[in-house]
Amino acid sequence: MQSSTFAPWEDPDAKPLIRFKNVTKRFGEFTAIDNLTLDIFEREFFALLGPSGCGKTTMMRMLAGFETATEGVIELAGQDIAPVPPNKRAVNMMFQSYALFPHLSVWDNIAFGLRRDSKSKDEIKARVEEMLRLVRLEKFAHRKPHQISGGQRQRVALARSLAKAPKLLLLDEPLGALDKKLRQDTQFELMDIQEKTGTTFVIVTHDQEEAMTVASRVAVMDQGQLMQVATPDRIYETPNSVYVADFIGDVNIIEGRATPEGEDGYHIDWAEGQPALTAKSSAKFDKGQKCHLAIRPEKVAISAERPADAANAVQGRVHDIAYLGNLSTYYVELADGSIIKAQTSNTRRISRRSFTWEDTVWLSWTATAGVLLAN
Amino acid sequence: MSRMSWFNTVSLTLGFAFLYIPMLILIVYSFNESKLVTVWAGFSTKWYGELFQNDAFLNAAWVTLKVAVMSSTLATILGTMAALVLVRAGRFMGRTLFSGMIYAPLVMPEVITGLSLLLLFIGIGLDRGVMTIVLAHTTFAMCYVSVVVSSRLVTFDRSLEEAALDLGCSPAEAFRLVTLPIIAPAVISGWLLAFTLSLDDLVIASFTSGPAATTLPIKIFSAVRLGVSPEINALSTIMIGIVTVGVISASLISKQALVRQKRDEQAAARG
Numbered sequence: 001m002q003s004s005t006f007a008p009w010e011d012p013d014a015k016p017l018i019r020f021k022n023v024t025k026r027f028g029e030f031t032a033i034d035n036l037t038l039d040i041f042e043r044e045f046f047a048l049l050g051p052s053g054c055g056k057t058t059m060m061r062m063l064a065g066f067e068t069a070t071e072g073v074i075e076l077a078g079q080d081i082a083p084v085p086p087n088k089r090a091v092n093m094m095f096q097s098y099a100l101f102p103h104l105s106v107w108d109n110i111a112f113g114l115r116r117d118s119k120s121k122d123e124i125k126a127r128v129e130e131m132l133r134l135v136r137l138e139k140f141a142h143r144k145p146h147q148i149s150g151g152q153r154q155r156v157a158l159a160r161s162l163a164k165a166p167k168l169l170l171l172d173e174p175l176g177a178l179d180k181k182l183r184q185d186t187q188f189e190l191m192d193i194q195e196k197t198g199t200t201f202v203i204v205t206h207d208q209e210e211a212m213t214v215a216s217r218v219a220v221m222d223q224g225q226l227m228q229v230a231t232p233d234r235i236y237e238t239p240n241s242v243y244v245a246d247f248i249g250d251v252n253i254i255e256g257r258a259t260p261e262g263e264d265g266y267h268i269d270w271a272e273g274q275p276a277l278t279a280k281s282s283a284k285f286d287k288g289q290k291c292h293l294a295i296r297p298e299k300v301a302i303s304a305e306r307p308a309d310a311a312n313a314v315q316g317r318v319h320d321i322a323y324l325g326n327l328s329t330y331y332v333e334l335a336d337g338s339i340i341k342a343q344t345s346n347t348r349r350i351s352r353r354s355f356t357w358e359d360t361v362w363l364s365w366t367a368t369a370g371v372l373l374a375n
Numbered sequence: 376m377s378r379m380s381w382f383n384t385v386s387l388t389l390g391f392a393f394l395y396i397p398m399l400i401l402i403v404y405s406f407n408e409s410k411l412v413t414v415w416a417g418f419s420t421k422w423y424g425e426l427f428q429n430d431a432f433l434n435a436a437w438v439t440l441k442v443a444v445m446s447s448t449l450a451t452i453l454g455t456m457a458a459l460v461l462v463r464a465g466r467f468m469g470r471t472l473f474s475g476m477i478y479a480p481l482v483m484p485e486v487i488t489g490l491s492l493l494l495l496f497i498g499i500g501l502d503r504g505v506m507t508i509v510l511a512h513t514t515f516a517m518c519y520v521s522v523v524v525s526s527r528l529v530t531f532d533r534s535l536e537e538a539a540l541d542l543g544c545s546p547a548e549a550f551r552l553v554t555l556p557i558i559a560p561a562v563i564s565g566w567l568l569a570f571t572l573s574l575d576d577l578v579i580a581s582f583t584s585g586p587a588a589t590t591l592p593i594k595i596f597s598a599v600r601l602g603v604s605p606e607i608n609a610l611s612t613i614m615i616g617i618v619t620v621g622v623i624s625a626s627l628i629s630k631q632a633l634v635r636q637k638r639d640e641q642a643a644a645r646g
């Protein structure tokens with residue numbers, strides 16, 4: 001896709017579209033956003049990820065103009081947006097609660113914003129119909145919001161926010177209520193719109209797969225702070241903390257103490273009576289420093305015999321198997337009782353599986369498979 | 376539903392009889408042929424006919440209607456504005472005091488409200504007439520309107536207004552295009568309530584009316600002191616009719632709105 005060439009965040013001269021400068025938002029005593037600094041660039045598809053209550057909606061609401069920052073400055077295209085009221089911002093937001101107008105039909109809900117900019121009747125009609133087609137609600141145009149299903153309401157809310165084709169679109173969990181197929185289709189539609197119109201998207205999602213698919217960059221948040229902001233693959237491959245590694249995808253975390261070895265290699269002592277693990281890391285660790293080795297299950301190989309040339313190999317017993325259709329995850333219990341997950345793709349029929357419960361197996365991975373994290 | 380015991384049936388019957396037999400008698404006798412109120416002499420609508428010939432009554436009826444329409448409209452505007460401030464404007468200095476003061480006239484004896492208004496009008500040198508009755512009725516009816524409207528506003532989802540702003544409405548447009556249509560049932564039933572309250576008010580009107588303007592309740596009251604006539608029965612029957620229609624439509628509108636609101640809320644919860 002575009003990601004190979006599109007990377008304005010790496011260009012020191014690039015001007016961000018949105019800039020959060022040391023923004024703090026407090027509700028009374030409670031700090032919802034904690035000294036947050038962030039640049040989002042034009043044409044980005046920026047995904048916000050984080051647990052419930054971490055402040056995603058609050059960030060959106062500050063951009064849309066419904067909350068003002070307690071401290072710090074938010075700039076849109078270089079201008080401080082604090083004095084600009086919501087109706088004067090070239091920003092549209094899709095609300096997490098949809099906020100559809102109950103007294104208006106689906107059609108009128110979508111047309112609502114268009115009618116505000118003195119467009120001609122024909123223009124409005126054409127645009128509304130285009131939006132209805134996009135979210136596949138042509139048949140429901142004349143229903144009221146209470147006469148359609150939850151997923152359909154979500155699509156109306158999405159269509160309403162897209163209709164005005166703003167410079168910046170804020171989507172607060174736009175696809176959560178849709179089935180997988182429709183969600184994927186809509187994701188591609190959004191990416192398509194984004195490529196055609198150059199709109200900047202900020203999207204909140206609880207679905208990390210979605211963030212991985214659509215986003216140019218992902219921000220992982222926790223308790224009002226940014227834990228990491230990076231491209232989806234970097235977030236996945238090189239998380240900067242145990243929190244991020246654990247939040248995105250499945251991961252094994254092995255705690256131990258590092259001993260430097262050679263240029264960028266480390267020995268990790270992790271359990272009594274077990275051979276040390278080896279890992280490579282560009283981050284520096286001191287001798288004896290506590291560290292966490294994070295390894296994705298799909299990077300752990302499972303075999304009956306000890307692989308001859310493996311950098312890391314541990315023996316265990318199959319404790320449980322989770323069959324996911326295309327994949328199987330093996331939960332292997334080591335001698336000390338800890339569990340390590342290994343994932344393999346199911347190229348054979350399930351009955352021909354090589355391992356079963358209680359089998360003794362070897363798990364192995366390379367020195368570069370995992371990431372060594374300080375905290 | 377379980378069947379009612381005989382005791383419940385009897386108390387219900389007695390209660391309703393107590394409430395409605397007087398009115399029923401009045402209505403029945405308004406169709407009496409005889410001039411004597413206590414003697415039934417056959418069915419007739421002649422008193423209604425005569426009523427419409429009586430200029431004094433018609434005049435009073437016209438004044439009453441004018442007062443009711445003007446005061447309920449004013450009360451609805453002011454009461455809705457007060458409700459908006461009370462429900463929306465978070466905590467501000469004197470909020471509790473303000474809301475208490477808005478509701479106080481609800482429990483204030485009418486004689487006191489009437490008397491104080493009379494003193495005010497004399498004090499500022501306002502001649503008593505239609506205008507003063509309108510002002511007086513507006514004052515006490517706006518409390519009722521603000522109670523009705525604020526109970527609706529409490530459950531109004533603010534994000535609807537935010538969505539309207541987000542889509543380019545000015546705050547005034549957001550109110551007109553989104554908030555007002557949604558709370559309209561409460562506003563209308565507030566208006567109807569204010570209208571019926573104004574229609575049948577005697578106490579406050581008799582303090583604030585002048586020789587130039589007499590309302591129907593005052594007219595009836597002074598006419599009855601000279602003796603009950605079937606004409607007055609007819610007039611009262613008409614008023615009972617109007618008030619009944621007003622109260623029933625107010626309650627129907629707010630009930631319907633409640634049903635719709637429940638349905639919307641359930642829809643929102645499902646969504």
Ligand SMILES: Nc1ncnc2c1ncn2[C@@H]1O[C@H](COP(=O)(O)OP(=O)(O)OP(=O)(O)O)[C@@H](O)[C@H]1O
Pocket residue numbers: 027030032050051052053054055056057058059096
């Ligand atoms: N108006 C408010 N007054 C007080 N606290 C608030 C207010 N709005 C949000 N908060 C608090 O701020 C925190 C962040 O809320 P926010 O809505 O941004 O969470 P979120 O990340 O969107 O969560 P979710 O994924 O559940 O939607 C929460 O703890 C919430 O309780």
Ligand SMILES: [Mg+2]
Pocket residue numbers: 056057058096172
């Ligand atoms: Mg949220």
